[in-house]
Amino acid sequence: MDVQTxxxxxxGITFALYIGIAIWSRAGSTSEFYIAGGGVSPLAxxxxxxxxxxxxxxxxxxxxxxxxxxxxxxxxxxxWTGGYVLLALLLAPYLRKFxxxxxxxxxxxxxxxxxxxxxxxxxxxxxxxxxxAGQMRGVGVVFSRFxxxxxxxxxxxGMIIVLFxxxxxxxxxxxxxxxxxxxxLIFAFMVPAxxxxxxxxxxxxxxxxxxxxxxxGSGTYLLDKLDGLSxxxxxxxxxxxxxxxxxxxxxxxxxxxxxxGLPHVIVRFFTVKRVKDARKSAGWALLLIxxxxxxxxxxxxxxxxxxxxxxxxxxxxDMPVWFKNWETTxxxxxxxxxxxxxxxxxxxxxxxxxxxDNDIMVLANPEIAQLPAWVIGLVAAGGLAAALSTAAGLxxxxxxxxxxxxxxxxxxxxISEKGELWAARISASVAVIIAGYFGINPPGFVAAVVALAFxxxxxxxxxxxxxxxxxxxxxxxxxxxxxxxxIVSMLLYMMKFKFDMFGGGTPDDWWFGxxxxxxxxxxxxxxxAVAIGVMQFTPDPPLLVQEIVEDIRIPxxxxxxxxx
Amino acid sequence: xxxKQKHASAYWKENVRYLFILLTIWFxxxxxxxxxxxxxxxxxxIGGFKLGFWFAQQGSxxxxxxxxxxxxxxxxxxxxxxxxxx
Numbered sequence: 001m002d003v004q005t006x007x008x009x010x011x012g013i014t015f016a017l018y019i020g021i022a023i024w025s026r027a028g029s030t031s032e033f034y035i036a037g038g039g040v041s042p043l044a045x046x047x048x049x050x051x052x053x054x055x056x057x058x059x060x061x062x063x064x065x066x067x068x069x070x071x072x073x074x075x076x077x078x079x080w081t082g083g084y085v086l087l088a089l090l091l092a093p094y095l096r097k098f099x100x101x102x103x104x105x106x107x108x109x110x111x112x113x114x115x116x117x118x119x120x121x122x123x124x125x126x127x128x129x130x131x132x133a134g135q136m137r138g139v140g141v142v143f144s145r146f147x148x149x150x151x152x153x154x155x156x157x158g159m160i161i162v163l164f165x166x167x168x169x170x171x172x173x174x175x176x177x178x179x180x181x182x183x184x185l186i187f188a189f190m191v192p193a194x195x196x197x198x199x200x201x202x203x204x205x206x207x208x209x210x211x212x213x214x215x216x217g218s219g220t221y222l223l224d225k226l227d228g229l230s231x232x233x234x235x236x237x238x239x240x241x242x243x244x245x246x247x248x249x250x251x252x253x254x255x256x257x258x259x260x261g262l263p264h265v266i267v268r269f270f271t272v273k274r275v276k277d278a279r280k281s282a283g284w285a286l287l288l289i290x291x292x293x294x295x296x297x298x299x300x301x302x303x304x305x306x307x308x309x310x311x312x313x314x315x316x317x318d319m320p321v322w323f324k325n326w327e328t329t330x331x332x333x334x335x336x337x338x339x340x341x342x343x344x345x346x347x348x349x350x351x352x353x354x355x356x357d358n359d360i361m362v363l364a365n366p367e368i369a370q371l372p373a374w375v376i377g378l379v380a381a382g383g384l385a386a387a388l389s390t391a392a393g394l395x396x397x398x399x400x401x402x403x404x405x406x407x408x409x410x411x412x413x414x415i416s417e418k419g420e421l422w423a424a425r426i427s428a429s430v431a432v433i434i435a436g437y438f439g440i441n442p443p444g445f446v447a448a449v450v451a452l453a454f455x456x457x458x459x460x461x462x463x464x465x466x467x468x469x470x471x472x473x474x475x476x477x478x479x480x481x482x483x484x485x486x487i488v489s490m491l492l493y494m495m496k497f498k499f500d501m502f503g504g505g506t507p508d509d510w511w512f513g514x515x516x517x518x519x520x521x522x523x524x525x526x527x528x529a530v531a532i533g534v535m536q537f538t539p540d541p542p543l544l545v546q547e548i549v550e551d552i553r554i555p556x557x558x559x560x561x562x563x564x
Numbered sequence: 565x566x567x568k569q570k571h572a573s574a575y576w577k578e579n580v581r582y583l584f585i586l587l588t589i590w591f592x593x594x595x596x597x598x599x600x601x602x603x604x605x606x607x608x609x610i611g612g613f614k615l616g617f618w619f620a621q622q623g624s625x626x627x628x629x630x631x632x633x634x635x636x637x638x639x640x641x642x643x644x645x646x647x648x649x650x
Contacts, residue, residue: 066621071602074620078594081625085590088632089583093639207622211612221612239606239617249599274650279639283632290625297621553576555639556648 006377007146014184014381015161018388021180022165022173030420033170034101034400040175040271046284048178049268051185051385052393053080053259053285054292055131056138059185059386064361066300067307070230071241073300075248079255079454081286081293086260088282092269094469096278097552101270102397103263103461104405110468111476112545114410119483121405123460124263124397126487129434130453131264132394136439138387141359144329146380155439158388163432166392166399167425174392175271181385186291188382192366192375193295196302199369206298226301229308234347238304243515250518257524258454261461264393267400275555303361306368311343311354319343322367331357391435399428452494455520459486463527472549474531477538482531490523575646582638586631593619593627 001009040048058080066073098106104124108117136155143154165173190206197209201222213221227237236242243251259265268285269278310320316334326332333355334343345354363383366376403423408415415423460483467474467482495501497509497516507515514522540546597605602616610618643649 071617071620074598074617077621078598078624081628082590082594085587085628085631089586089635211610211618213612223612223614223617239614245599249595252594252599276636276640276643276650279632279636283629283636286632287629290629294622294625550572553579554572554648555643556650 001373003373003376004146004148006374007380008377010374010377010381011147011384014180014385017180018161018165018177021177022169025169025172025176030101030404030417030424032172033421033424034396034404035171035267035270039273042272042277042280043284044175044179045268045272045277045281046288047182048175048271049265049281049285050288051178051182051389052268053265053289053390054182054185054386055390056135056142056383056387058292058296059189060138060141060359060362060383063296063299063303063365064358066297067304067361068356068358069241070236070238072243072248073297074241075243075251075255077293077297079252080259081290082252083256083259084282084286084289086256087265087269088279088286090469091260091266091465092278092282093275093555094552095266095465096269096272097275097555098548099270101267101404102400103266103465104401105409106468107461107464107479108405108409110545110548111464111479112542113476113480116464116476116480116483117405117409119480120461120464121401123456123483123487124401127262127453127457127460128264128394128397128401129438130456132391132398132431132435133438135387135391135394136435139384139391140439142363142380142383142387146377152440155436158384158391158439159432159436162388162391162395163429166395166432167428170424171267171271171396174389174396177392178389181389182288184385185382185389186288188378188385189292189299190295191378192369192371193299193302195371195375196306196365196369197298200302200305206295206302210298210301222301222305226305226308229305229312233308233312233345238301244513246513247515247518250514250521254455254458254518254520254524257458257462258456258520261457261465262454263401263457263461264390264397267397268393299362299365303365303368306365307356307361308345310368312345313342315342317341320367322364325367326360326364331360395428395431395435398431399424402427402431452490452498452516452520455490455494455517455523456487458520459490459523459527463524463531467528467531469549469552471532472546473535473540475535475538475541478531478533478535481534482527485530486523486527489526490520493519493523571646571648575642575648578642579639582635582642586635590628590631594624598624 062076065076095106100106100109104117104120107120108114136158139158140151140154143149143157144151165177193206194204197206198204200215201209201212202215203209203212210222213219214225223239227239230236230238241248269281272278272281316336335353337353343354344351346352363379366379403420407423408420463486464479464483467479494516497505597616598620602620605616605619606614608615
């Protein structure tokens, strides 16, 4: 069978599986819709969290980005895993004990204020929408290349599938489809990685293969060869970075703290029974994520070496089929500047003739390494699993923010449970349509903003939640002022240096040499400082709230989460 | 202070001490070994890996996983010690 038949077959089987699970796990109550009834086992929750977390960006783009960034790509590896340590140690157990449906729920109750809740809802919506548009785009890219439908049709098919199981099943449906999606995506990521590792180094474990010698008998280490090839072509050595130490530090911190502050990740810990289960599921989640995250840098190294070996100084006419296939998608372009018919791939922009999109490195990797057709089909199914699972998790956060935090808790407290459930379904549907619109007509800023969503989460939620748990005397005035200063300073810095507003600026003008991607760390410090400063001059929180804080520090007696 | 409150505040103190120790390790393996002291560690090699690079792309992640599982064990014991287990 050829690649396309395999792709259709594997994608078809996995989609049928997701829909089957959705029908089996329909949600009947708001508790089931928001938190899957609170009875998910730690391992299942760990798998669902891992799938929720690993988006199209992790599956498709990350290894590619690392491929081209070398050491600088480490910020994503450390940043997107280290956040789970913060989550497990500082947030998950206490938020679970608190026992509510959403993150704005916690902020609103802990800071005894509707204003705080609404500020939190707005932050949650900004973060989630910027993130979800990127996911729908990822769905479109996979469809267009592997199933040869155009990107727009791909996005629409993806929308219908997500709509079906998110709207029908709520958190319960999403949780169990995410368990299946985790299995699909990790299998799809590991199989090609293991094949290629054996091909290049003879070691079946990619994590070890990347540090081994080449199989060609030369005794050269793979990394040394890649460092050599990179410098030869004028690039920085792969194991060295180009970014400044302070910027790498700031970006890593912003990504870690942002991860811990992302509402769609935090909300997953509300779905387990006890506080100890929340801790345990954070452990499982990171272990399952680490499998992909320790393999990705290996894939990046294999793919980069293979790519340079295949294309560099080789005649265009001799390029393999995959090269031509990807040229038609526009993600790979060759411009014969000096007219010699040979591909020059070098660091110097004037002489370089090859432009490669990051995403190709994972998607085309099996083809570059000449793996069998079913492996390539598997990668298509895996990419879709990654994008759909994250999109579904985000949709739930959006619909819960609207139906629970805005309608039920703010504007229409007398709404019945049935009415709230309907409101949740309708807002999920509207959110899918908006996300799909951005997937089809991606505004130029989407790609730039997805990375910045972390900075926004770091600057807004993380300090408010940490202070809410660890600082009993923190009051609403401090928390609200902190969140507003944090998110606004992050937004302003981002607009100035990313979108050229307020006079724009070049990297030379960055404060302390910190890029917009890393500025979330600075904005987070502002948030903490403002919150603690304002608190000194405003009244202490009521005694009842201080008692709640004492109570969430004790793990026993968590009970089922409620919306009241 | 009642017996239960005393337990609760002793439990919290020990919990915060654990957090402090574990987060120090968290900081050292990632920001320390992978970023601040990366260049110094790179002079040491293990197989094909330069050590600083290895910490940044592999070692820190393994350490994170171990840290969480150590935390789970410590806290389960602490819950039992103070009778907050369920």
